[in-house]
Amino acid sequence: MVKNGAVRVFVGTRKGGYVVEGDRRRTKWSVKGPFQPGRDVFHIAADPRQEGAVYAAVNSGFFGPMLLRSTDWGSKWSEIPPPMMTVMAKRPKPNPDGTPPSHPIVNLWHLEPGPANEPKSLYLGVDPASLYRSDDRGNSWESVTGLNEHETRPKWNPGAGGLCLHTVLIDPSKPSRRYVGISAAGTFKSDDGGEHWRPANRGVKVSFLPDPDPPFGQCVHKVALDPLRPETVYRQDHDGIYISRDAMESWTRIGKPLDTDFGFVVATAPALPGTAFFVPLQGESRTMKGGVQVYRWTEKDRKWTPMVKGQPWRGDIGTHREGLAADALDPAGLYLGTTTGELFFSNDAAKSWGQVPYHFPGIHSVSVASPAA
Amino acid sequence: MLKEFAPKLKLSTEAATVEGLLDDLESRYPRLRFRLRDETGRVRPFVRVFVNGEEIGDLAGLATPLGASDSIDILHSIQGG
Numbered sequence A: 001m002v003k004n005g006a007v008r009v010f011v012g013t014r015k016g017g018y019v020v021e022g023d024r025r026r027t028k029w030s031v032k033g034p035f036q037p038g039r040d041v042f043h044i045a046a047d048p049r050q051e052g053a054v055y056a057a058v059n060s061g062f063f064g065p066m067l068l069r070s071t072d073w074g075s076k077w078s079e080i081p082p083p084m085m086t087v088m089a090k091r092p093k094p095n096p097d098g099t100p101p102s103h104p105i106v107n108l109w110h111l112e113p114g115p116a117n118e119p120k121s122l123y124l125g126v127d128p129a130s131l132y133r134s135d136d137r138g139n140s141w142e143s144v145t146g147l148n149e150h151e152t153r154p155k156w157n158p159g160a161g162g163l164c165l166h167t168v169l170i171d172p173s174k175p176s177r178r179y180v181g182i183s184a185a186g187t188f189k190s191d192d193g194g195e196h197w198r199p200a201n202r203g204v205k206v207s208f209l210p211d212p213d214p215p216f217g218q219c220v221h222k223v224a225l226d227p228l229r230p231e232t233v234y235r236q237d238h239d240g241i242y243i244s245r246d247a248m249e250s251w252t253r254i255g256k257p258l259d260t261d262f263g264f265v266v267a268t269a270p271a272l273p274g275t276a277f278f279v280p281l282q283g284e285s286r287t288m289k290g291g292v293q294v295y296r297w298t299e300k301d302r303k304w305t306p307m308v309k310g311q312p313w314r315g316d317i318g319t320h321r322e323g324l325a326a327d328a329l330d331p332a333g334l335y336l337g338t339t340t341g342e343l344f345f346s347n348d349a350a351k352s353w354g355q356v357p358y359h360f361p362g363i364h365s366v367s368v369a370s371p372a373a
Numbered sequence B: 001m002l003k004e005f006a007p008k009l010k011l012s013t014e015a016a017t018v019e020g021l022l023d024d025l026e027s028r029y030p031r032l033r034f035r036l037r038d039e040t041g042r043v044r045p046f047v048r049v050f051v052n053g054e055e056i057g058d059l060a061g062l063a064t065p066l067g068a069s070d071s072i073d074i075l076h077s078i079q080g081g
Helices: B018-028
Strands: A007-013 A016-022 A030-035 A040-046 A054-060 A064-070 A078-080 A107-113 A122-127 A130-134 A164-170 A178-183 A186-190 A220-225 A233-237 A240-244 A262-267 A275-281 A295-298 A303-306 A324-326 A334-337 A343-346 A363-369 B047-051 B072-076
Touching: A007 A054, A007 A343, A016 A040, A040 A107, A054 A107, A064 A107, A107 A164, A130 A164, A164 A220, A178 A220, A186 A220, A220 A262, A233 A262, A233 A275, A240 A262, A240 A275, A262 A324, A275 A324, A324 A363, A334 A363, B018 B047, B018 B072
Parallel strands: A040 A363
Antiparallel strands: A007 A016, A007 A040, A007 A363, A016 A030, A040 A054, A054 A064, A064 A078, A107 A122, A122 A130, A122 A164, A164 A178, A178 A186, A220 A233, A233 A240, A262 A275, A275 A295, A295 A303, A324 A334, A334 A343, B047 B072
């Protein structure tokens, strides 16, 4: 929750992180940064339960994974230990018996604040596909073993970006219900606060395995809940765009009417129940010949609508999986960061678009902290 | 580049091996821990350790013995793009 009315867009790029600030009208923006210049900032997440708290997942080619925390909206950052990297007087033994960790971390991917009734909880998804939980705002971490040692894990395979756990979702109407997305293991669901997990991919087909309808192994790219109707879930997979209307118990492909339904991003907004936004791309190039278009899906009429009026944005533009985000205002704001460093925004539910006048490095992720509507 | 984590760039050690040297460095500069080696103890991919000009990969790795007059360099290989 933001009390002073500012809208802050957190932009993680190939060469550092940025904070882009505007007011409720969302017409003018100021860009602060970069912090951690030169380092890959995969994701930045503000904590809606603590005013000013922001976390950043940084991956340095030289120094490895780094976690940062800010308590002043990203003006100042301090390091906190990633899982298994607690700074003690002596190098800690990875496991009590001295054996190496089962899944040493390659990259930090996604930070997700826990539910409101667990005010200090924080989730972290990493490559190789593992979920960690903190109950002290990131000072220490515990492996979510029900997922990380899942019986299906030996058969999980990486996608092109690695074996990454990139999505963590908490059902706001039923906080014990949680979901994760793993490329390329698919989506998993827990109904007991993260103790036990099961694959939740029924109906999602794959084109790259002998069995086209496996229970897990889907290359899911991003998943989003409808904030007001959280039993409705949208997913962008390598193999298409799907919807679940029963809390991931089954999935239906809705992307077929589009020229292509490959892509990476999906976003939903509290002011737009029954609506989701996607940016389809061509699978081989991961760009779009003729220009990039934002498509809106509306459940009421089950229709697709292109939202960039006139010509799509021209150029060889791509997006990474965290590249699209929505704010909590009404009308909803949409923010699209591209692999070529453009940050497009809409302050009217995607009916019109502008561009933040700044050339960013290639954008990995966009997230927003805004006042509620 | 290491100055961010370990301000003193030249120092002496009585460690008997390269692994002991890294333990010593990490003990003096805790922020260096996990920056040169990962959580399994492996040297990170873009870190290069040289003993008298020879890369430890061509010697005995982290078990490479150190003598009183040996000179050790810890460098980052170039990574760009």
